[in-house]
Amino acid sequence: MVKLTIEENTYACQPDETVLDALLRQEVNVSYACKKGTCHSCMVRSLDTPPPEAAQSGLKNTLKKRNHFLACLCHPEQDMVIKLPDQSEFYTEGTVVVNDMLNRNTLLLIIAFKDAFEFNAGQFVNLQRADGLTRSYSIANTPQESNTLEFHIRRLPGGRFSEWLHDEIKVGDPIAVSEPRGHCFYLPERSEQGILLVGTGTGLAPLAGILTDALAHGHSGPIYLFHGSREAEDLYRIDEMRQLAEQHQNFLYIPCISGKHVPEGFTHGRVNEVALSTLADLKGWRVFLCGHPEMINQMKKMTFLKGASSADIYADAFLVTPF
Amino acid sequence: MTDKQNNQEATMSKSLYERIGGEPAVNAAVELFYRKVLNDHRINRFFDNSDMDKQIAKQKAFFTMAFGGPNNYTGQDMRNAHAHLVKRGLDDSHFDAVMEHLSSTLVELNVPADLIAEAAAIAESARNDVLGR
Numbered sequence: 001m002v003k004l005t006i007e008e009n010t011y012a013c014q015p016d017e018t019v020l021d022a023l024l025r026q027e028v029n030v031s032y033a034c035k036k037g038t039c040h041s042c043m044v045r046s047l048d049t050p051p052p053e054a055a056q057s058g059l060k061n062t063l064k065k066r067n068h069f070l071a072c073l074c075h076p077e078q079d080m081v082i083k084l085p086d087q088s089e090f091y092t093e094g095t096v097v098v099n100d101m102l103n104r105n106t107l108l109l110i111i112a113f114k115d116a117f118e119f120n121a122g123q124f125v126n127l128q129r130a131d132g133l134t135r136s137y138s139i140a141n142t143p144q145e146s147n148t149l150e151f152h153i154r155r156l157p158g159g160r161f162s163e164w165l166h167d168e169i170k171v172g173d174p175i176a177v178s179e180p181r182g183h184c185f186y187l188p189e190r191s192e193q194g195i196l197l198v199g200t201g202t203g204l205a206p207l208a209g210i211l212t213d214a215l216a217h218g219h220s221g222p223i224y225l226f227h228g229s230r231e232a233e234d235l236y237r238i239d240e241m242r243q244l245a246e247q248h249q250n251f252l253y254i255p256c257i258s259g260k261h262v263p264e265g266f267t268h269g270r271v272n273e274v275a276l277s278t279l280a281d282l283k284g285w286r287v288f289l290c291g292h293p294e295m296i297n298q299m300k301k302m303t304f305l306k307g308a309s310s311a312d313i314y315a316d317a318f319l320v321t322p323f
Numbered sequence: 324m325t326d327k328q329n330n331q332e333a334t335m336s337k338s339l340y341e342r343i344g345g346e347p348a349v350n351a352a353v354e355l356f357y358r359k360v361l362n363d364h365r366i367n368r369f370f371d372n373s374d375m376d377k378q379i380a381k382q383k384a385f386f387t388m389a390f391g392g393p394n395n396y397t398g399q400d401m402r403n404a405h406a407h408l409v410k411r412g413l414d415d416s417h418f419d420a421v422m423e424h425l426s427s428t429l430v431e432l433n434v435p436a437d438l439i440a441e442a443a444a445i446a447e448s449a450r451n452d453v454l455g456r
Contacts, residue, residue: 036384036394036396038380038381038383038384039377039380040376040377040380057346058380058383297375300375301361301375304354304357304358304361304375305358305361305362309354310354310357310375310376310379313375
């Protein structure tokens with residue numbers, strides 16, 4: 001018999017039981033549906049030991065790396081400390097050190113911490129205001145750069161959190177930051193693989209982190225970044241990206257404008273359509289999609305149909321919380 | 324399907340799953356198959372769920388079943404899972420189209436014809452449950 005620990009509680013798992021069956025028998029409230037490893041409803045995370053390989057069958061590599069597993073397929077080989085998806089989060093207090101505009105509606109927010117903040121470039125965190133109001137934002141930098149996190153915050157008209165960040169927060173103010181989440185990040189493997197990055201608006205934030213990380217790991221395959229918005233004024237970091245493209249032969253930057261007025265140096269069209277017409281065959285490519293949920297759903301399917309394997313398609317849809 | 328038949332099938336076809344190459348074979352087949360299905364205007368509306376990862380997981384379960392691999396699906400599971408599609412008009416012609424793609428996928432992967440026939444027979448045995456008859 002092995003022991004399963006969730007927060008302060010310990011549960012017994014009998015030799016013939018899966019983690020899911022053991023938890024359900026002991027009346028732990030864990031979500032599940034098919035109990036066959038198909039629906040992924042019961043995905044949980046091991047906080048200490050790597051889970052048995054069989055319990056990670058069918059999960060993306062980035063989820064495997066972070067020790068996620070399917071409770072219904074897991075016959076534990078040793079005691080495990082488990083985190084359920086809806087378990088309360090641990091917050092760390094950081095301090096705002098940079099608070100500048102990147103363009104007319106996007107704020108660059110940099111938060112510093114006393115100790116190193118562990119994450120993978122491309123993940124997201126929840127930021128929390130003193131009154132408990134909480135929103136998710138993608139991290140835009142890489143863990144190699146000191147004890148800071150960088151965020152790109154678009155002002156949403158009527159959005160309580162983004163307006164607070166834009167209008168009220170100042171350098172020196174404290175802010176609570178959750179543990180990093182999400183599985184849309186770069187793993188340093190298959191460095192000759194092509195990488196396609198497609199983002200709208202502040203979807204550039206996680207993509208910039210992934211790009212920096214891939215280049216820092218010496219990724220040698222072609223890397224295409226398509227960043228789109230309706231007007232050129234809503235793109236940002238254009239010069240930095242162009243500079244990176246000059247420094248790295250394998251990196252191509254294609255800023256896309258879907259509106260009527262297209263200045264020189266920009267491509268006219270929706271970012272997803274431009275990307276698909278530029279790259280005819282995505283067999284063997286790794287794909288990262290961040291931003292507008294509809295763009296992402298459509299691109300997941302289209303990149304798959306163009307040959308990318310579903311395990312190589314990473315997506316982070318930015319859902320807007322109304323007010 | 325009765326439990327007895329189920330058990331017979333499981334015993335008989337476990338070896339097919341192994342002979343065909345187990346989980347790696349399933350993974351190879353699923354992506355090829357799902358691309359064919361999404362490109363087929365006769366049936367893609369039944370598969371066009373917005374969550375592609377979940378769809379692929381379902382196709383993986385389908386192939387594991389068709390290869391007689393480890394699965395606990397009962398006839399009733401099949402009925403429940405497809406009932407909403409039957410309401411939307413799922414019929415024999417759509418089932419036939421899926422069978423076509425199953426075979427052509429396995430042909431593309433150079434699976435021997437006799438094993439393809441075995442897999443097709445297992446998939447075929449689910450027809451009435453899938454179509455809710």
